[in-house]
Amino acid sequence: MLLLIGALTIGLILSLLAFGVFISFRIFEFPDITTEGSITLGGAVAAVLIVAHVSPMLATLAAFGAGALAGTATAVLHTRFRINSLLSGILVMTALYSVNLHVMGKSNLPLLSERTLASMAESAGIRLLGAPAVHIAAWEVGTRDLAALVLSLAVAAIAGLALYLFFRTNIGTAMQAAGDNAQMIRALGVNVDTMIVVGLALSNGLVAVAGAILTQYQGFADVQMGIGMVVWGLASVIIGEALVGGRDLGFLITGAVMGSVLFRLLVAVALRGGLNPNDLKLVTAAFVFVALVVPGFVRRARRRQRI
Amino acid sequence: MLDIRQVYKTFNAATPNEVRALRGVTLSIDDGSFVIVIGTNGSGKSTLLNAVAGGFMVDSGTLAIDGTDVTAWPEHRRASFIGRVFQNPFSGTAPSMTIAENLALAARRGRPRGLGWALRRSALDEFRDRVRRLNMGLEDRLENPIGSLSGGQRQALTLLMASWLKPKLLLLDEHTAALDPKSADQVIRLSEEIVTRDRLTTLMVTHSMSQAAHLGDRLVMMHRGTVLHDFRGAEKRRLRANDLLNRFEDVRRADLLDESAAAMLRRLYV
Numbered sequence A: 001m002l003l004l005i006g007a008l009t010i011g012l013i014l015s016l017l018a019f020g021v022f023i024s025f026r027i028f029e030f031p032d033i034t035t036e037g038s039i040t041l042g043g044a045v046a047a048v049l050i051v052a053h054v055s056p057m058l059a060t061l062a063a064f065g066a067g068a069l070a071g072t073a074t075a076v077l078h079t080r081f082r083i084n085s086l087l088s089g090i091l092v093m094t095a096l097y098s099v100n101l102h103v104m105g106k107s108n109l110p111l112l113s114e115r116t117l118a119s120m121a122e123s124a125g126i127r128l129l130g131a132p133a134v135h136i137a138a139w140e141v142g143t144r145d146l147a148a149l150v151l152s153l154a155v156a157a158i159a160g161l162a163l164y165l166f167f168r169t170n171i172g173t174a175m176q177a178a179g180d181n182a183q184m185i186r187a188l189g190v191n192v193d194t195m196i197v198v199g200l201a202l203s204n205g206l207v208a209v210a211g212a213i214l215t216q217y218q219g220f221a222d223v224q225m226g227i228g229m230v231v232w233g234l235a236s237v238i239i240g241e242a243l244v245g246g247r248d249l250g251f252l253i254t255g256a257v258m259g260s261v262l263f264r265l266l267v268a269v270a271l272r273g274g275l276n277p278n279d280l281k282l283v284t285a286a287f288v289f290v291a292l293v294v295p296g297f298v299r300r301a302r303r304r305q306r307i
Numbered sequence B: 001m002l003d004i005r006q007v008y009k010t011f012n013a014a015t016p017n018e019v020r021a022l023r024g025v026t027l028s029i030d031d032g033s034f035v036i037v038i039g040t041n042g043s044g045k046s047t048l049l050n051a052v053a054g055g056f057m058v059d060s061g062t063l064a065i066d067g068t069d070v071t072a073w074p075e076h077r078r079a080s081f082i083g084r085v086f087q088n089p090f091s092g093t094a095p096s097m098t099i100a101e102n103l104a105l106a107a108r109r110g111r112p113r114g115l116g117w118a119l120r121r122s123a124l125d126e127f128r129d130r131v132r133r134l135n136m137g138l139e140d141r142l143e144n145p146i147g148s149l150s151g152g153q154r155q156a157l158t159l160l161m162a163s164w165l166k167p168k169l170l171l172l173d174e175h176t177a178a179l180d181p182k183s184a185d186q187v188i189r190l191s192e193e194i195v196t197r198d199r200l201t202t203l204m205v206t207h208s209m210s211q212a213a214h215l216g217d218r219l220v221m222m223h224r225g226t227v228l229h230d231f232r233g234a235e236k237r238r239l240r241a242n243d244l245l246n247r248f249e250d251v252r253r254a255d256l257l258d259e260s261a262a263a264m265l266r267r268l269y270v
Helices: A002-013 A015-027 A034-051 A056-079 A085-104 A117-129 A143-166 A170-180 A182-187 A192-218 A229-244 A249-272 A277-306 B045-053 B099-106 B121-132 B151-162 B181-198 B209-214 B233-238 B241-269
Strands: A108-110 A133-136 A139-142 A220-222 B002-011 B019-029 B034-039 B060-065 B082-085 B169-173 B202-205 B218-223 B226-232
Touching: A002 A015, A002 A139, A002 A143, A002 A192, A002 A249, A015 A034, A015 A143, A015 A170, A015 A192, A015 A229, A015 A249, A034 A056, A034 A085, A034 A108, A034 A192, A034 A220, A034 A229, A056 A085, A056 A117, A056 A192, A117 A143, A117 A192, A133 A143, A139 A143, A143 A192, A143 A249, A170 A182, A170 A192, A170 B099, A182 A192, A192 A220, A229 A249, A229 A277, A249 A277, B002 B045, B019 B045, B019 B218, B019 B226, B034 B045, B034 B209, B045 B082, B045 B169, B045 B202, B082 B151, B099 B121, B099 B151, B121 B151, B151 B181, B209 B241, B218 B233, B218 B241, B226 B233
Parallel strands: B034 B202, B034 B218, B082 B169, B169 B202
Antiparallel strands: A108 A220, A133 A139, B002 B019, B002 B060, B218 B226
16 A cells, blocks of 8 residues: 555656656657756755755745756757757756756755655644544555645646646647647747747756655655656656547646556556566666557558558 | 848858859839749749748848848748748648647737637637638537648648738748649639738749739749749730740740850860
């Protein structure tokens, strides 16, 4: 039960990472590696501010701002200086490694007894339920874990809804169109470069918030926490697309949440079943490879059958 | 309305692939006139349209729309004056977005885009109304992605989108060349209808001699990056497709003469 709740919570927190990857990879087809740096940046900024007794809410918002700045940097390298999209992201990600160390002052920053969003949710839960643990279908569940689950569910729901509503606005539809058909939207008076800057800022801001909340949930920020996160987010998005099918944006955003949760559950089950944690990233990469290649294979096989 | 003065453009300058696409084009178009542009392959007619739209910056010369010098303006800024339909039916619409969303994008051409809803109910009614007038049965499919439509339907919608906010200048770049004859005919009739109804100043490039003869009130024939002939008024009205074909034949002969004369001179003197 604890395993399930933990996996659900982390899956929901990382659905913000999936949103970010969805914006860069799916809307703009921009393979944005900055993500790996900005998730750590979000964690680092939030952790440092929380240790300095800034309100956790403000600290999380600051993480969004920092992530948005990182995304802007990548977008400017690409649009202004015409550097290849992948390379722009790699440059900023590499630079962020040093930035993150400077922000934290060391490679690992614990948040032992600080007031975080997670601890605030816990005390709210205890006030509400009146006990440090509750029983759900014969399992004893810590109020702390339950509160964190509810918190992460709320965060994922709010972020998902906000993102959906954003893409229904004039600027949101223009952004979608900039990724879908740049030539067309330019002819309708939209500066595509500006859209890429705003889009990547939004994407990395969301990713940084995922890092900030993850840090508060697990109780520490680590300079290594971003490694492999792009592939992780991409796996979530791909699973989500497979789950919901269709192209409607609302479904895709919901799908990204579902994909993130399901992927985290699969990982938890695999680790429980004896998968060596060291192999996790290898298996994830292999999974994404298969998910990217199989649909094309199936299509070709079907076509051959028809002939 | 549109003032093109001494515009030059060379692609891949100083390389073996150098193309002198525009060599001093000067063309002034009156408000409300419908100008057809024809020319041989590589004559620079599409390049001229692209230069006006801002697809690239010209090497020298000036471009002015409605008295405003737009020579240095980027494409997206010129879009506030210009409506545009491309040769490729897939270029003018965003395929994974719905018909309604595409129309909403066009309804704000050249205007600021903020956090207002893209699809307000009142806007949807107007979309349905104006799409119904295309007589393609698309008014009931506003929620379908545009990528699911045929080339002809997409081109008709692109035309509707380009003219949605009565542009100061409408650019049609061989917009029926990639369509089947029936759709091409439909789109041409629609173009004529919209241009006449809204009295749009229009620049239309075409390969079809019958379109060139039947449409518009002025005809410009381009060759080797310059304006070779310019027919207007009664002269344009008298032109038939055959006359145009004869003109092309003349151009071809003159080109051959150039080459054979050059060959002769080479034999004699080199």
